Amino acid sequence: MTLQIGVIGTGMIGQDHIRRLTQVLSGARVVAVSDIDRSRAASAAPEGAEVFETPQALIRSDKVQAVVICSWGPAHEEQLLDCIAAGKPVFCEKPLVTSEAAALRVIEAEVAHGSRLVQVGFMRRFDADYRRLKAVIDGGSLGAPLIYRSVHRNASVPERLYTSDMPLNDTLVHDADISRWLLGDEISGVEVRVPRRNSRGNELRDPVMVLLHMGSGAIVDVEISVNIAYGYDIRGEVSCEQGVAALPNRPAVVVSDAHGIRQAIPEDWRERFIEAYDQEFREWIVAAGRGTATGPSTWDGYAATLVADAALRAVESGAREDIRMIQKPGLYDRTVKAAA
Ligand SMILES: NC(=O)C1=CN([C@@H]2O[C@H](COP(=O)(O)OP(=O)(O)OC[C@H]3O[C@@H](n4cnc5c(N)ncnc54)[C@H](O)[C@@H]3O)[C@@H](O)[C@H]2O)C=CC1
Numbered sequence: 001m002t003l004q005i006g007v008i009g010t011g012m013i014g015q016d017h018i019r020r021l022t023q024v025l026s027g028a029r030v031v032a033v034s035d036i037d038r039s040r041a042a043s044a045a046p047e048g049a050e051v052f053e054t055p056q057a058l059i060r061s062d063k064v065q066a067v068v069i070c071s072w073g074p075a076h077e078e079q080l081l082d083c084i085a086a087g088k089p090v091f092c093e094k095p096l097v098t099s100e101a102a103a104l105r106v107i108e109a110e111v112a113h114g115s116r117l118v119q120v121g122f123m124r125r126f127d128a129d130y131r132r133l134k135a136v137i138d139g140g141s142l143g144a145p146l147i148y149r150s151v152h153r154n155a156s157v158p159e160r161l162y163t164s165d166m167p168l169n170d171t172l173v174h175d176a177d178i179s180r181w182l183l184g185d186e187i188s189g190v191e192v193r194v195p196r197r198n199s200r201g202n203e204l205r206d207p208v209m210v211l212l213h214m215g216s217g218a219i220v221d222v223e224i225s226v227n228i229a230y231g232y233d234i235r236g237e238v239s240c241e242q243g244v245a246a247l248p249n250r251p252a253v254v255v256s257d258a259h260g261i262r263q264a265i266p267e268d269w270r271e272r273f274i275e276a277y278d279q280e281f282r283e284w285i286v287a288a289g290r291g292t293a294t295g296p297s298t299w300d301g302y303a304a305t306l307v308a309d310a311a312l313r314a315v316e317s318g319a320r321e322d323i324r325m326i327q328k329p330g331l332y333d334r335t336v337k338a339a340a
């Protein structure tokens with residue numbers, strides 16, 4: 001069976017996902033697109049795909065069996081609720097939504113539907129290196145994890161569109177999610193420290209240091225730098241009771257010549273996580289074909305939203321801000337086996 005997909009939002013990542021769904025992966029076809037910028041949607045539409053005037057019309061269309069949301073974060077809630085109302089599986093890029101209240105509305109709608117429909121775009125969980133790191137920690141040979149260092153550096157971010165709150169409510173969500181997943185634990189409190197500003201970033205609050213306090217007492221120390229110029233550099237290191245497991249920036253061919261020894265650095269997230277995005281969609285296509293979702297859920301999107309909100313409070317208060325989650329609905333405890 002070929003899954004008929006509609007894509008909402010045909011900007012940077014929307015176009016990249018259309019490319020992988022059209023040229024890389026099997027089992028799916030992009031049959032519909034929509035964007036508030038109609039001409040962008042028209043030029044991104046693969047051959048034969050219909051351009052819809054509104055996301056709502058695309059979601060309701062009989063030709064669309066599953067939806068991919070790549071619009072801006074504040075638009076996600078309405079589009080997610082429309083997908084759930086239509087009973088259609090939906091892959092939603094991060095952030096799930098941009099407020100706790102919105103996350104709770106999506107949880108309520110999905111729980112009322114009775115089974116998972118939503119998968120959130122936390123692609124690190126599908127990255128082979130992160131999966132190996134998790135296997136080492138879960139294997140238990142290093143003992144309990146005590147400290148996790150998460151380095152998240154972007155060469156640059158889009159001027160004007162990327163604002164001062166975004167290191168904390170857009171970029172940090174990946175580190176929050178991967179910390180919860182790697183350590184198998186919830187985040188109970190957040191602190192933020194703001195060092196000297198990077199003058200390359202205009203007025204942006206950049207870099208930021210974030211401490212995530214895990215329920216177990218383990219601490220995650222996150223560096224977010226979004227204008228570091230030299231490339232996209234993502235690292236993680238877990239210090240455990242009797243050993244350390246580390247994920248360096250993506251390994252690449254080591255070149256030795258008259259200029260020294262060097263390795264290429266990925267330019268951006270598209271390059272660093274190219275296989276992870278492919279894998280998250282491979283697994284999503286299988287799950288969506290069965291009318292459901294797999295991997296990062298609405299619950300995980302809700303947890304990351306609470307961390308973003310707490311981080312924004314913490315940057316103002318200078319103190320630890322606590323996080324309180326609602327009781328986890330049973331729906332999010334069930335495992336859906338998607339991969340063949
Ligand atoms: N998982 C990841 O690593 C990444 C995730 N993202 C996420 O993907 C989403 C899109 O980001 P980009 O592609 O970088 O942004 P972008 O600005 O390049 O594209 C967003 C597109 O959505 C359209 N749009 C905005 N509101 C809309 C609405 N209400 N209805 C229909 N179309 C709408 C815009 O016109 C634009 O074409 C964001 O939520 C972002 O956080 C982005 C980059 C990487």
Ligand SMILES: O=C1[C@@H](O)[C@H](O)[C@@H](O)[C@H](O)[C@H]1O
Pocket residue numbers: 094154157170171174226269
């Ligand atoms: O999700 C992403 C972007 O939206 C975000 O702006 C970047 O900071 C992240 O590294 C990237 O993975």
